[in-house]
Amino acid sequence: MPKMTFIQTDGSRREVDAPLGLSVLEVAHKHGIDIEGACEGSLACSTCHVVVDPAWYGKLPAAKPDEEDMLDLAFGLTKTSRLGCQLLITEALDGLVVKLPTATRNMMG
Template sequence: MPRIIFIDPDGTRHEIEAPVGLSLLEVAHENDIDIEGACEGSLACSTCHVIVDPSWFQKLDEIKEDEEDMLDLAFGLTKTSRLGCQIIVTEDLDGLTVTLPAGTNNMM
């Protein structure tokens, strides 16, 4: 299984073996990683915002307009911000590293 590395805002690293086909949001929830996901992955909020390590950003599928619109609401937006519900684990993402932002904007 691919390994996904989640980094908490305080720098704590969590290396998780993630089943192919799950979203990062699902992987986080199954492993008690502190990502809210208020809309449960329906692309209606920005509470699963993650900051992708720059070395991995270009390896992800291209961001879609709906995701960009939701990211506009995210706390601490960066050039490599994505929504965890929109990143699906594949074998090619073994070693993907994402950092959790210091907060979220829950508009729901």
């Protein structure tokens, strides 16, 4: 089974199983990683914002315009920011490393 690593807000690393076909957001929730996902993956918020390790960023499919629009609302946006709900685990992403931002901005409430 593929694995992925979350770098949590305190800097600790947590490697978890990442089943094929699940999104990074779903993997996080499956393992109790503190990532909100207020819109439950419907691409209506930016609370599942993650910062992808630069070594992995080029291996990801390009962000669609709707994802880019939501990323514009994310707190602490970086050049390698993506929404966890839009990143699906594939064999090619076995070993993916993402960092959780220090804060999120929930515009849904």
